Amino acid sequence: xxxxxxxxxxxxxxxxxxxxxxxxxxxxxxxxxxxxxxxxxxxxxxxxxxxxxxxxxxxxxxxxxxxxxxxxxxxxxxxxxxxxxxxxxxxxxxxxxxxxxxxxxxxxxxxxxxxxxxxxxxxxxxxxxxxxxxxxxxxxxxxxxxxxxxxxxxxxxxxxxxxxxxxxxxxxxxxxxxxxxxxxxxxxxxxxxxxxxxxxxxxxxxxxxxxxxxxxxxxxxxxxxxxxxxxxxxxxxxxxxxxxxxxxxxxxxxxxxx
Ligand SMILES: Nc1ncnc2c1ncn2[C@@H]1O[C@H](COP(=O)(O)OP(=O)(O)OP(=O)(O)O)[C@@H](O)[C@H]1O
Ligand SMILES: [Mg+2]
Numbered sequence: 001x002x003x004x005x006x007x008x009x010x011x012x013x014x015x016x017x018x019x020x021x022x023x024x025x026x027x028x029x030x031x032x033x034x035x036x037x038x039x040x041x042x043x044x045x046x047x048x049x050x051x052x053x054x055x056x057x058x059x060x061x062x063x064x065x066x067x068x069x070x071x072x073x074x075x076x077x078x079x080x081x082x083x084x085x086x087x088x089x090x091x092x093x094x095x096x097x098x099x100x101x102x103x104x105x106x107x108x109x110x111x112x113x114x115x116x117x118x119x120x121x122x123x124x125x126x127x128x129x130x131x132x133x134x135x136x137x138x139x140x141x142x143x144x145x146x147x148x149x150x151x152x153x154x155x156x157x158x159x160x161x162x163x164x165x166x167x168x169x170x171x172x173x174x175x176x177x178x179x180x181x182x183x184x185x186x187x188x189x190x191x192x193x194x195x196x197x198x199x200x201x202x203x204x205x206x207x208x209x210x211x212x213x214x215x216x217x218x219x220x221x222x223x224x225x226x227x228x229x230x231x232x233x234x235x236x237x238x239x240x241x242x243x244x245x246x247x248x249x250x251x252x253x254x255x256x257x258x
Contacts, residue, residue, distance in 0.1 A: 002045075002156045002188040007055040009044045016040050016212040022205070024155070024186040027179060029199045031192070032209035032232055038192040039080055041209070042158045045190070046077045058156055058188075072100035076149035080160035080192075082141065087132035090125065090144050091116055097148035112151075119147035122177060124170075138165035146174065150181065157181075159191040163198065175202045196248040200224050208232045224248055 004020040016037045022028040030038045043049040045056050047064050056063040058074055066074070076097075088096075094116040095108045102108060108116075120126040123143040128136055133144055142165045149157055159178065163171040179202055182189040193199045199206055200220040207217040210232045216223050224246055229237040236251035 001059065002190070003057045004045060005055050005057065006053075007041070007044055007051050008053075009040060009049055009051045011040070014040075014212060016044065018207075018209075018212075018214050020190075020207060020214070020217065022156070022188040022190055024188050025183050026204040027182050027189045027191065027202060028205045028207060029191050029193050029203040030207050030209055031194075031196060031199050032215070033234075036209045036232075037212040038209055039160055040212075042077070042160050042190065042192065046075060046158055047071060048077075069100050072152060072154075074155050076152045076154040076157040078142075078145045078149045078157070078159045078162060080164065082145055084134040084141065087134040089130050090133045090136065090140075091120065091129040093133045093144055094119055094147045094151060097151040100152055115151050116147070119150045120144075122150065123147045124173065139167065139170060142166060143170070143174070146177075153185070154187065156188040156190075159189070161192050161194065163193060163195070171198065178202070196224055196229060197246075200246050200248065221246065 001024065002022045004018060007018050009016045018041055020028065030041065032038060040049065044051050054062045054064060063071060063075065095112055098108050098112040098115065102112065117126060117129060120129055123146050125140055125143050128140060133141065142162065146162060162174055162178065166174060175198060178189060181187060203220055205217060206220055206223045208215040208223055208228055215232050216228050224239060226237050226239050229248060238249050238251055240247040
């Protein structure tokens with residue numbers, strides 16, 4: 001289990017304060033307006049930002065006290081933005097995700113390349129394997145970042161807006177894939193999304209975030225209510241139940257007056 005206990009982190013004038021639990025095989029989605037602290041929270045969990053006291057535990061072990069290599073074996077992170085540097089091929093870029101699995105002086109071997117190619121197939125961009133990753137589209141780069149996290153074979157993965165640059169089909173494809181990997185490999189998954197409908201379809205639990213704090217957390221049907229969502233997004237919201245789906249839509253008349 002991935003546990004976040006009383007995580008506190010402060011930028012000038014902005015504070016994140018959260019406690020969360022995610023079981024292996026479960027998806028927790030962070031949902032909330034721009035600037036509410038989702039990325040900050042993920043960066044604190046992964047340890048790119050350092051809260052002052054221990055607050056993140058994976059199977060009971062303090063994640064921030066692990067060395068970089070051990071942490072990379074256990075936890076994957078797919079950032080919201082990434083600026084390609086050196087023009088590695090897409091395959092080489094994904095193979096770098098294997099670094100934590102091989103010893104310091106070893107180069108990646110044929111098995112690492114096989115695993116990387118398999119991950120590229122899984123995300124559907126194996127045709128780009130030999131292309132410089134500085135020359136692929138934003139959505140393709142996002143898929144490559146996901147593949148790079150998958151080859152680490154981690155126990156927990158944090159995905160920051162994994163659907164942000166993806167087309168309609170790929171959004172669903174990537175979320176289906178995340179759901180399958182989470183269940184099959186028993187990964188504790190945290191993701192951030194902006195679409196409450198996708199969050200409702202793919203999350204076991206949703207945490208609504210407002211102003212750096214958890215406003216509500218629970219199963220989608222407990223959290224995706226007109227009342228909670230309109231408090232968090234500060235617009236009127238309608239929730240329509242149809243079969244097993246809940247459609248969350250903004251009330252347009254209200255928007256015109258904003
Ligand atoms: N490096 C930084 N230094 C100071 N303040 C920052 C920094 N990065 C983010 N912030 C502030 O922290 C707050 C939370 O930002 P964060 O990126 O976590 O939001 P978010 O929920 O991920 O938003 P979005 O949905 O737009 O990605 C914002 O008010 C932002 O301005
Ligand atoms: Mg963000």
